[in-house]
Amino acid sequence: MNMPVRPTSGLAVTSLVAGILGWIMLPVLASLVAVVTGHMARSEIRRANGAIEGDGMALAGLILGWINLGLVVAVILFFVLFLGGLAALAAFLGVAGSA
Structure with a gap:
């Protein structure tokens, strides 16, 4: 009856936290971390054949x-x-205005 507890991927947690931080504090850096770790986590989870959650x-x-x-x-x-x-409009008007 007792089911073994499957561990959660640390990369998945990192991806989620970085994704949230990307919207709050560090848009580019945290979003890049979220994307990279998210892909790594999904790959890790697929390779584990159900032994890891997340x-x-x-x-x-x-x-x-x-x-x-x-x-x-x-x-x-x-x-x-x-x-x-x-800038193009200003350049055009500057040329047209001086003629």
Whole structure:
């Protein structure tokens, strides 16, 4: 009747904690850690054939990390394109205004 307790992957816990920290404190660094450790944890769990738990935590860390990295890239692209567009417009108007 007593079921043996399966240990939880430390990498899965690290992935989840880093994924949460990516949204709170360190967006890029913690999200990269969440993605890397999440993939490592899922690989470790698959290789253990059910001896280790934590696939859900690893998946949650992966999802949090990838979404946060995607948002960071989108924000950077927005600012580069927006400011680049403003610089191009200013250059165009400066040339057109002096003629």
